[in-house]
Amino acid sequence: MAHFEKLSQLKDLRGKTAHNGWQPVYDVSVKTDIAIHHSLTKEGDSYSFANYHVHTNGWHEIAYAFVILKDGTIEWNHDLGVLSYHVGNSNKFAVGICLVGDFRSEKPTEAQKRSLKQLVDCLKKDMPNYKRTRGHNEFPGYSWKACPEFDYRAVCSGEKEFASVPASGASTHTIQQGDTFWSIANENEGLSVDDLKKLNPSVDPSKLKIGEKIKIKETASKPAPKPASNGDMKTTSIVTYLKSIGVDSSFNYRAKLAAKYGISRYKGTAPQNISLLSKMRGGSKSAAPKTATPKKSSSPVKGKIKIIGVNSAAIVMDKPDRNSSKNIGTIKKNATVNISGSVKGKNNPRGYWEVIYDGKRGYVSGQFGRKV
Numbered sequence: 001m002a003h004f005e006k007l008s009q010l011k012d013l014r015g016k017t018a019h020n021g022w023q024p025v026y027d028v029s030v031k032t033d034i035a036i037h038h039s040l041t042k043e044g045d046s047y048s049f050a051n052y053h054v055h056t057n058g059w060h061e062i063a064y065a066f067v068i069l070k071d072g073t074i075e076w077n078h079d080l081g082v083l084s085y086h087v088g089n090s091n092k093f094a095v096g097i098c099l100v101g102d103f104r105s106e107k108p109t110e111a112q113k114r115s116l117k118q119l120v121d122c123l124k125k126d127m128p129n130y131k132r133t134r135g136h137n138e139f140p141g142y143s144w145k146a147c148p149e150f151d152y153r154a155v156c157s158g159e160k161e162f163a164s165v166p167a168s169g170a171s172t173h174t175i176q177q178g179d180t181f182w183s184i185a186n187e188n189e190g191l192s193v194d195d196l197k198k199l200n201p202s203v204d205p206s207k208l209k210i211g212e213k214i215k216i217k218e219t220a221s222k223p224a225p226k227p228a229s230n231g232d233m234k235t236t237s238i239v240t241y242l243k244s245i246g247v248d249s250s251f252n253y254r255a256k257l258a259a260k261y262g263i264s265r266y267k268g269t270a271p272q273n274i275s276l277l278s279k280m281r282g283g284s285k286s287a288a289p290k291t292a293t294p295k296k297s298s299s300p301v302k303g304k305i306k307i308i309g310v311n312s313a314a315i316v317m318d319k320p321d322r323n324s325s326k327n328i329g330t331i332k333k334n335a336t337v338n339i340s341g342s343v344k345g346k347n348n349p350r351g352y353w354e355v356i357y358d359g360k361r362g363y364v365s366g367q368f369g370r371k372v
């Protein structure tokens with residue numbers, strides 16, 4: 001009996017969901033990879049996915065060997081050697097696991113994460129030629145695919161998942177084709193190649209894998225700014241004080257300052273703010289190198305464009321390259337939006353507008369905006 005068959009939350013649905021003939025079966029020794037997917041649906045199970053795959057896509061059987069429901073139930077659909085359709089040319093050697101959910105907008109449940117880790121741990125023993133576990137978008141030809149959209153590596157390694165993205169900007173970056181530490185540093189204001197190396201000690205910069213998530217903020221230890229002038233020495237508000245010395249007064253930045261000045265677990269409480277204020281005014285010597293000037297997270301507004309020449313909305317990309325960028329949102333036709341400039345970028349003779357979208361920098365193809 002295989003290890004995974006002993007999992008108590010396993011439900012054997014082999015042959016019980018919709019099928020029209022059968023997919024080919026090989027010996028389990030052909031399987032070297034585990035592929036992680038999300039279903040891109042808020043609901044569903046093997047029955048509904050099988051109906052879709054068989055009756056709409058015209059396949060013989062459901063795509064995924066395993067489906068993990070939100071309550072942690074693991075539905076078992078295929079013997080491990082079955083070739084089913086889920087990662088194109090890699091189908092033959094990859095076993096597919098799909099977690100129910102649309103992880104672009106929600107997160108896997110704790111029960112799902114637990115089941116995924118247990119299942120992968122078992123499969124590593126049950127696949128004699130096991131090599132690696134990858135997200136769907138890390139398989140050849142799928143770097144464009146928004147799947148599985150959660151940090152399965154952290155889940156499978158049992159680490160705590162990276163903190164979610166604060167409003168001030170992403171804390172992780174998903175490696176895309178052509179990315180280097182240098183290009184990532186360039187795209188993220190205030191981030192250097194050295195910062196990236198420190199943030200990602202286990203990542204080899206010369207072997208970045210497409211789809212791999214790396215940290216770009218989170219634990220960034222930006223030096224705390226030393227007050228350049230005395231600032232407002234009367235106020236009892238840390239925010240007022242920071243403004244008076246020209247420093248970012250957002251919660252996120254204050255939290256970083258607090259850490260720098262030795263205030264742990266900063267939550268913005270009144271005593272913490274007073275303590276931070278007095279430490280900063282006292283110019284705690286251990287704190288800051290002189291050079292630091294905090295960077296503002298948003299780019300300066302240099303004008304506005306109106307969205308034109310699209311059917312309904314223009315896509316906002318994370319970098320000025322329409323072939324390898326990730327979509328971070330859309331702006332409706334005829335809307336006007338602030339820009340911080342325009343750039344040449346790649347793969348578009350018309351260049352790109354550097355727009356300020358949701359407080360962040362994004363790019364819109366040049367032909368879809370007219371300066372107003």
Ligand SMILES: [Zn+2]
Nearest residue numbers: 037038136147
């Ligand atoms: Zn997928």
